[in-house]
Amino acid sequence: MATVVIMPRQGQSVESCIITTWQKKKGDRVEVGDILFSYETDKSAFDEPAQTAGTILEVLAAEGDVIPCLDPVCIIGEPGEDISALLPKSAEAAAPAAEEEKKEAPKAEAAATVSESTGERVFISPRARHLALESGVDMTKVVSTGPHGRIIERDINKALDAGFTATTEAVEAFLAGHPIVVEEEAPAVEAAPAPAAAPAAADDLRAYVDEPMSGIRKVIAKAMHSSLSEMAQLTLNSSFDATNLMAYRAKLKEAGETLGLGKITVNDMVLYAVSRVLPNYPEINANLIGDTFRKYKHANVGMAVDTDRGLLVPVLFGAEKMTLASLAAETKVLAGKAREGKLTPDEMNGGSFTVSNLGSMGVESFTPVINPPQTAILGVCCTVNRVKADGTVYPAMGLSLTFDHRAVDGAPAAKFLKELCTALENFDLLLAK
């Protein structure tokens, strides 16, 4: 019996992945553990090892294809095996068929084309069904242990714990007893677009290279565009007197190491202050999902990290409970993982707010773009010297707060910013809280 290899799901919010490289091709013999292909999610890269031994009988996706999670990617079996039943129908044939089945739901009797979805009624408890849809478990990996073979909650949890996830559509299709047919949003990027060099004479001043966007780039592009197109974003700029903050930082530099405090950056201090002020502003420490505010009980502060692969935002969960030292240690670990591409999706999802720091680049103010579905983001800018009315010069550090006006009004956003400035101006006092 041939096995269909599907695109795994990495993390609960991941809907599709890009195949970056095929390590094996059609006809290759593979053993368990051999890497079949590499792929990227929006935030990380993974290798998919073979889970069965055999010969690759068919490759169903090309490098660069965006494959919805749970969609078939290749078929492994024994040479000569009939795999026609496992091959997905052509897009043209599948689309109307899927519509037909929707109308006739729930009695679809179409033969399963993939996996264990048999086209017959799936016996599953209401609770397990609910959880499956909510979590996007890979139903093909669920082993039922309930009475009379009914799938119950614990079966879904077991598959989830093992990391088997899929798209909601795939779960719905499975539960409806449909063979899993996932419509592609757009024709996949045409077969393997190798970097196309323009016809180039050595001195051609018009020479260029076309490179397909990397997976992460695509995801960032999509996220940033949808962020700006779907929200009502605006930015407030302010600054605070960083004298106290700098003095404290100088002290840390001097004596921190002897006290075993490790390196603590200005950005850590800003993150620390943010984590203390955020809980006072539930609308800002929140996600806006549809018409629902998901107000977080902790300050889960995302920190934007620039990496070779693109912008990554790991999350400091429960930052409000961390000491400055432990927060600084955690940011170091996360930043390291980000740069090495080792962040798991769960380390990047679930943020309630984000801090982005361009201060080290000398940026004096900017309009950071909100990381959906969050409702605000703080940009940290560089310090410039300003003169007070009495003529004294002080270092002023800029802060740029972008917020979603759908979720938060200007006054509370400004109030948040002001409270944050006050906290930072009195950083030594804040530590005493």
Next chain:
Amino acid sequence: MPKSQYVDPGKVFQPGYIDFESIPLCAYNLTLDEEKKLYSKDDFLRIYHDMRTIREFETMLNEIKVKSEYNGVKYTNPGPAHLSIGQEASAVGQAYCMDINDFQFGSHRSHGEILAKGLSSINKLTDEELYDIMKEFLDGTILKVVEGKQAHPGDVKDLAKDFLLYGALAEIFARTTGFNKGLGGSMHAFFIPFGIFPNNAIVGGAAPIALGAALYKRVNHKKGIVVANSGDGALGRGPVLESLNFASMDQITKLWGMGGKYSDEGMPILFNVFNNFYGMGGQTMGETMGFTNPARLAAGFNPTQMHAEKVNGYNPLAVIDATKRKKELLLNGQGPAFLEVATYRVSGHSPSDSSTYRTPEEIEAWKAADPIPAYRNKMIEGGVATAEEFAAIDEEIVNRTTKIIKLAIDDEISPRMDLSKHPDMISSIMYSNQHVKSMDETREPEVLIPKEEDPRVKQIAGKARYAFDEKGEMIPKMKLYNIRDGLFEAIIDKFYEDPTTIAYGEDNRDWGGAFAVYRGLTEALPYHRFFNAPISESAIVGSAVGYAVAGGRAIVELMYADFIGCAGDEIFNQLSKWQAMSAGILKMPVVLRVSVGSKYGAQHSQDWTALCSHIPGLKVCFPATPYDAKGLMNQALNGTDPVVFFESQRIYDKGEEFHKEGVPEGYYEVNIGEPDVKREGKDVTILSIGAVLYRALDAAKKLEADYGISAEVIDARSLVPFDYSKVIESVKKTGKIVIVGDAVDRCSVMRDMASNIAEMAFDYLDAPPAVFGSRNWITPAFELEKYYFPQPDGIIDVIHEKLMPIPGYTPTYNETELEHMDRARKGV
């Protein structure tokens, strides 16, 4: 079984005879000349007026029923109309003697009695009193309809007659302007301000209730008497016979009272039988009974023969004479009394009655003896009044009746309850939900000793109110405050707070209740507040209903829950329904204690919570811990609703294992309807009803220890009302629930709960709610009970078979669906 009374074998076997006095039959023989010395012309005419009013009222109802028209007014009445045409003289004669402190109870054929008592009360009350009653009753709703429309403007008694007839008719026609907003109807109409108490559609149903009202008067030293009216057919009913016996108990005159006061007073009740010779169609004399005269029956109940007598009910003056004499006896403490009033129902049992059981000749003969024309003719011939005077009375009555029916059928003036606009109107009167500490704050409770000196109170003071010592060791049972103590504390506190509170049942006094809950009450309370009832469950519960209706608070006990069946009508039709049938006018502060047995076989071990929970209007509790027992009993006793309080003989001696601070000595309440999480868990919920709680906890412990499954155990504590919030919350967490209890599985409260939970939490369920009750068998002997009542292993079996198969688990019992299908097919 008081020790003061010695059962002497020497006397018991002495030969001799029981002597009976002769029972007078229709002995009245006064001449009109003699009667003129007793009655004024006004009195004579008023007696006629009242009889004639009833006759016209019922004629009107009959015409509406059979012709849909009365005096040119068209109307259709789909409701019942049990008429008593022919019996008016009996009703008026009786009511003539009763004043406002005298209570009247009756049957489904009581229009005549209601109107007679009402008219008599109107005559006896002052104009001010009358107007105040009308103004205050239902915030003047009825008064507003009739005021300004009377034939004699400014005449309050004339207005009150309109008020009475209209309130009764609007009630019969189910209008919101009726005496009970149309919720009682023809067979249940009543009006307490005139001393007219609930009339009962259950034949004989009023007898124990009337007994309870008399008990209230006797115990609380209230003025007046109680008249329990019934027909001759009702004498075949157990509750009536039980009531005759209960009212005749020796203790009432021999043992009741305190400090020399209130002794030698019999039960102030007159059992009045309107003997019309037919119970619907069955002929009591000659066919369905053997007494020839109902009066014979009464003579056997006590040595006074209940002063039984038969009187001619076709002569109002004869009825007055007899009733007056009986009333005097009662007021002199010589009750109870019994009067047979021979009369005849010319009308059918109901309009559909075609009189297949009697001949036209018989009916004609009684029509010829019609008491109303006979009385009028006697008065005209005797020169009391002229034919014209009588004709004028007739005309006024016809006019009044015509006016009243026009008002009562006018949908604008007399609307029906609008349940579309006010869908909660009936919901809102099913319970009164009040908190009343004392039903009579003007009096001090009668007690024999200060509470602190009570031997039981002293004994409890030395007991541990939490089951475990500092080391977590269970304290020995003898030193442990238990469920019995919790119940006792709540009850004795109420006795010292509410002077009307009384408790009775089988073996309550001296013995202290069969299960010792009442031990210590005998020392504290005078006999009339705490006594042994005869083995008469109908009379016990029915009298509690009457006691509450009259204004008191009663705790009655049926010993075993299995005896609920013996008081079926009283629990299911009377205790439960009168608050709502009175449109919220009556309160029912009654706690009915029943105990679920074990070890005692098929007729002494049943959990009948389902029967009581099925009936709307009752509250049902079943606590399983001392804390809950006291808290629920406190709330039940402080409330104004009927509460059936289930207890379990398995766990009376359980200490408090859940509230570490122990059962509070002071007053607190546990809300009836609020379940309690006794053990927290996350994988599966066990909802337990009653004593099975401890087996559920054992199952939970085993699940945790052997299988790593964390079970949450919720104790239902009460069944009606029931707040599902905590249960649904738990099911949302665990996704799985098994409901366990000792009741048989079929049609149990567990089944009802399972169905509700499935509806309320379907999307959260990981399996259908499972139920684990007792088998649909008779209860076997104690040694076999584990095959019958749910056990911890069985609870785990059900979880394994129906909710979440447990790897490596081997079930003890067969609790599979296939087995259950097979059982259902066989009806076992």
